[in-house]
Amino acid sequence: MRCAGVAEDERAWIDGLRRGEPAAFDSVFAAYRRRLYGYLVRMTRRRDVAEDLLQDTFLRLAQHARRLAPDTRLGAWLFTVAHRRVISWSRAQAVRAQLAGDIPAREADTGDRSPLSALVDSQAQVALERAFAELAPPYREVALLVGVEGLQPAEVAEILGLKPDAIRQRLARARAQLAAALGEHAPAAWRTA
Amino acid sequence: MTDQEDAARLTEIGRELPALDLDATTAEQIARRARDQVGRGPSPLRLIEPAIAVLLVASSLIWSVVKALEALGG
Numbered sequence: 228m229r230c231a232g233v234a235e236d237e238r239a240w241i242d243g244l245r246r247g248e249p250a251a252f253d254s255v256f257a258a259y260r261r262r263l264y265g266y267l268v269r270m271t272r273r274r275d276v277a278e279d280l281l282q283d284t285f286l287r288l289a290q291h292a293r294r295l296a297p298d299t300r301l302g303a304w305l306f307t308v309a310h311r312r313v314i315s316w317s318r319a320q321a322v323r324a325q326l327a328g329d330i331p332a333r334e335a336d337t338g339d340r341s342p343l344s345a346l347v348d349s350q351a352q353v354a355l356e357r358a359f360a361e362l363a364p365p366y367r368e369v370a371l372l373v374g375v376e377g378l379q380p381a382e383v384a385e386i387l388g389l390k391p392d393a394i395r396q397r398l399a400r401a402r403a404q405l406a407a408a409l410g411e412h413a414p415a416a417w418r419t420a
Numbered sequence: 421m422t423d424q425e426d427a428a429r430l431t432e433i434g435r436e437l438p439a440l441d442l443d444a445t446t447a448e449q450i451a452r453r454a455r456d457q458v459g460r461g462p463s464p465l466r467l468i469e470p471a472i473a474v475l476l477v478a479s480s481l482i483w484s485v486v487k488a489l490e491a492l493g494g
Contacts, residue, residue, distance in 0.1 A: 247459025256451045265440040278442065282450045289457035352438050359437065373427045374434030380423050391423075398426040405433065413433075 237301050244292040252289060255301060260285075262302075263309050266371055269359060270313045280312040300382075306372065307386045317364070358408035366401035369394060374401075 236254075243251025263284060267277035287308050295304075359367055372383045384394045406413050442450070 244458065249455045249458050252455050252458045253451065256454070260447060260451075261439055261441050264442055265437075268440050278446055278450070281442070282453060285450060285454035286457055289454040290460065292459045352436065355433065355436055356438075370430050370434070374430030374432075375437055377431060377434075380427055395423040395426075398423050398430065399421065402421075402426045402429055405430070409433075 238297070240301065241295055241297060241299055244288070245295055245297070247293060252285075252292070255288065255305075256285060259301070259305055262376055263305060266306065266376065267309060267313065269371055269375075270364065270368060271316060272360060276316060280309065280316060283312050284309045302376075302378065303382050303386055306376070306378070310368070310386055313368075354409060358405050361408055362401055362404055366397050366404060369397040370401040370405065373398060 236258075240251045240255050240258075244255070260281065264277055264281050267280050267284075268274055271277050271280065284305060288305065359370065362370060368387070369383060372378045372386065373380060378386070380394045380398060381391060383389075384391045387394070441447075
């Protein structure tokens with residue numbers, strides 16, 4: 228997760244982290260906590276789990292601080308850690324379901340009483356949250372990282388450890404499935420495409 | 421449609437998703453726990469469990485060898 232073009236702010240934060248400065252950590256936490264939390268809530272569909280995984284992600288950053296390369300891209304680094312935490316959590320969920328002799332529980336309710344719907348305040352936003360929630364996790368993850376977090380497909384390929392072709396395919400499917408799920412709530416340009 | 425076009429369309433709609441955030445107390449708790457660890461590296465306590473396991477295995481092995489030697493010698 229390194230490149231030559233690291234933003235100046237991030238460079239200062241990384242220098243601070245490498246020196247073990249708590250103030251640098253606070254800046255990174257303030258800059259990334261909402262983004263990571265949003266990603267984690269939408270991937271796990273559970274706020275309590277998202278909080279735990281967010282803490283794990285920032286603990287990892289804190290413990291790894293002195294070993295960060297000077298040209299680390301913090302966004303990609305943090306989302307890579309968060310992605311791995313989501314994968315581990317998902318595997319543990321599947322194992323727990325198997326041990327219980329059960330099929331994996333359907334992920335949290337996406338209906339009106341879901342925790343997510345309590346956070347949104349309009350019908351269109353509820354429809355949008357629901358459309359994202361109904362995407363299969365691999366497509367949802369790519370849609371969130373590209374569409375919400377504004378990461379480039381190449382960066383997402385790096386974060387997820389996938390080839391660019393796989394990301395291209397997931398992007399296309401995510402967009403098509405979102406358009407179908409959104410129906411009348413889809414942007415006009417989507418409906419005419 | 422290219423991946424850049426797909427990305428642009430997803431970005432267009434992703435902007436409409438509401439921002440999610442932690443409550444301030446939880447955020448501060450998480451920040452404080454992690455901040456205390458800045459630059460410290462993983463806790464050395466994590467080595468205790470494997471060290472105990474290695475000691476147990478090694479002592480069992482040594483005990484087995486001693487017993488085998490005793491049986492052969494006796």
